[in-house]
Amino acid sequence: MGKKLCKIVHTIKVLVAEMNAFGFTPMQEAPASKQWRNTDSIIIDPEKDIVNRSRNKQKKKIVNILVDQASDRDLIVLPIVGMGGLGKTTFAQLVYNDPEIKVYFQLQRWCCVSDDFDIAKIASNICQTNEMDREKALQNLQKELGGKRCFVVFDDVWNEDADKWEKLKTCLKHGAKGSAILMTTRKLKVAHIMKMCIDDSHNLGKLHKVFLKEILENRAFCLQKPNDVEPELSEVVELILDRCVGSPLASKAFGSMLSIKTSMKEWRDILTRSNTCNEDTLHVLKLSYDDLPSHLKQCFAFCAVFPKDYEIDVEILIQLWMAHDLIPLKKGELLERVGREIFD
Incomplete structure (x- = not known):
């Protein structure tokens, strides 16, 4: 234990030294506003051809689940789980841009969620508006999804608050039968909170x-x-x-x-x-x-x-x-x- 503590202290000292060398000062609080990424659905990876070939079988499996099994369900949520660096986002992009997905679903949206699971922001992102009032944003979401077979990707989800997810899910159910949610996360607990109807999460294995x-x-x-x-x-x-x-x-x-x-x-x-x-x-x-x-x-x-x-x-x-x-x-x-x- 003593050696581990010494190693941790040494690491902290190195980080502090680098921080001082760069002239950084600790921030008291994060900036009040964030600019949301409009989309991350476009693959810009230089090795996208390699990645596509390496994950092709897995991609087809997910596409089949979303298209075939979703047709007789009100809403499914399929989590993609794996450690950082495995390419969960790239894999989700491959699914999102698959021709079958584009033909089957009438509305597609990509949301980068990360650790800020703000219901109003997520709803506004799906509707492509800037509405920050939660109730109005959720009303807009219901109208946006109403009667359409929708496919939404929630990328990089960390939220473990089941209540937040339940409130958002209620509005997401306004999409037509066959609508689906694909989400990526590192945490199995998050997947268990969010998944619906599909028995197992899809664990993205090592390449x-x-x-x-x-x-x-x-x-x-x-x-x-x-x-x-x-x-x-x-x-x-x-x-x-x-x-x-x-x-x-x-x-x-x-x-x-x-x-x-x-x-x-x-x-x-x-x-x-x-x-x-x-x-x-x-x-x-x-x-x-x-x-x-x-x-x-x-x-x-x-x-x-x-x-x-x-x-x-x-x-x-x-x-x-x-x-x-x-x-x-x-x-x-x-x-x-x-x-x-x-x-x-």
């Missing part, structure tokens, strides 16, 4: 190693021609895959780190440092963060001043980086251009 390798190599060797890849590097890839714990996010992080390394020594260094990674994808992301140059660390860490799920305007973000002197000067280049390079 097969074959597809993890495709994702990792797609990024790691993006600057090289296939015939130029050294056999030794491919051997290191095989070893690093074991650290990915079935997570496509971890595979992307490792691939991005390796893409800017030019020597076997650097690759083996990443392999050695990855020994500390366990089942938690955050350890891999921390490794990726530690590997960034100091100015990129500061620019990345600055984004923490925005609330979770806040839609950040790129140009405003770059201006803020400039105002805080986080963008390094490059001879003959405008700071705005350098800022765009950092963001991209």
